[in-house]
Amino acid sequence: MEIVQKLLVVGCGNMGAALAAGFAAAHPAAEVFALDRDPERAHSLLPPGSPVAVRRTQAELAGWQPDLVILALKPQVLGSALAELIPLLRSALVISVAAGVGLARLSQLLDGHRRLVRAMPNLPVVVGQGMTTLYADSPAAVDVAACAAVFNAVGQAAWVASEGLIDAATAIAGSGPAYFFALVEQLAKAGEAEGLPAELALHLASQTFIGAASLLQQDGRPAAALKAAVCSPRGTTEAGLGALEQPDALPRAVAASVRAAHQRAVELAGA
Template sequence: MSFSKTRPLVLVGAGKMGGAMLAGWIASGTDPNSILVIDPAPSDELLAMASDKGFRQETKVPEGVTAGVLLLALKPQMMASALGALKPAADADTLVISVAAGTPASVFEEAFGDAAVVRVMPNTPAQVGRGMSVAFANARTSAAQRATVDQLLAAIGASAWIESEDQMDAVTAVSGSGPAYVFYLTEALAAAGVKAGLPEELAMTLARQTVCGAGELMYRVETPAAELRRNVTSPNGTTAAALGVLMAEDGLQPIMDAAVAAARKRSQELAG
């Protein structure tokens, strides 16, 4: 990886996503001495973690620090005001990574000049090491720097690359926002169970465990989702009756199409 104690991995922002990445790096064996965390309002949890694990934590980038990797885990609305103060911490060899939704790579190219820039869209399952991250690299990013990104993202789950930044809005709509769709599916399944006569607590337990179990099954086997669905579906059985509703012309697919399209459109609007 392209960072060390003298050219550290500088994480700016240690909220839910930044904190999840930090925990993953340390758990996967990254030397804490090569990590510098910048957070203007560090939580008690972060301070305790810094004391326990041994990484450096500051409220701003110290003078004289040049990052090997500069990873920005800030909210988009905070990015513009932060970039000016971060510029001295980067040089032409620094790899700049952003996980800020809706902020194009051009913003970081303008701020950091000749630096390699990678834009990443992770999602919230990163908090338990099961995230899905999608990355886009600018033309200045080398193969070795892409490999560094892969290693950093592996600590929080799976990753993939896109070659056109225009696809990032669709990525946001599918995997970035996608966990919320699954959570709502769980709510809806539980509510349907209550309407079918189950106690509320039991209905939620059944729905939650079913969604978690189905997700774990897809994670552990390479069987396509469509085949897994068919494996559960006996001809003329209960599952087939339910799928007759869900897979009807006005069933789940057009609703999902509309939901993803709405999220993609909003992502485009936020990016300006």
């Protein structure tokens, strides 16, 4: 028997649609509903033929009780949206992907509900390659398994030992895809500056990063070892890395990016 038989996703934007569709595809026996005020847009974000049923209002779910609810709403609308949902959520495990909303605040908004999990998935869940960070206060084994059923369907997941680490993880996994895209963008621009046509430079940069990521995932060696494997003594890669890894170059830029993102996550959590 499936651990999660009835899933409700509240908010069917890019993230909500990806989670709902991914779970539905991996667990075809489950009932999956999405609640969204713009069903037409929600349907456009779901894959063609997706079994996810979209509803506009809670009234359309009368008599149906989910055993797991994912809150895929923006933090600023949580308060107004959750009040009317409390009766529907009472017996369910509730997973929130709202950035900056801690479990204590979430419990307060849900009239003292305690069966809660914070999750921070990143954008690659859209293509089934997401990385999700999870935290809960002493979660039951069945709830841990339910989270695995959801997030393993769209990538991988990892639990952190304290809620504060969610903010640090957000600076890595949550913001990390944007850092990656920025590197692709800058490598392509650098290629143009060296005389390559813009379209070719972008293609070379994009496919090179995609191939390198696949190699990292499949090879088994750590990133440092693979980096060394690309280098020949006194060769082109060694020369390029010599410039890139100057203390005031990539190491400083990456550390500054992660620190800024982490600090902003902490600020949002305290807002």
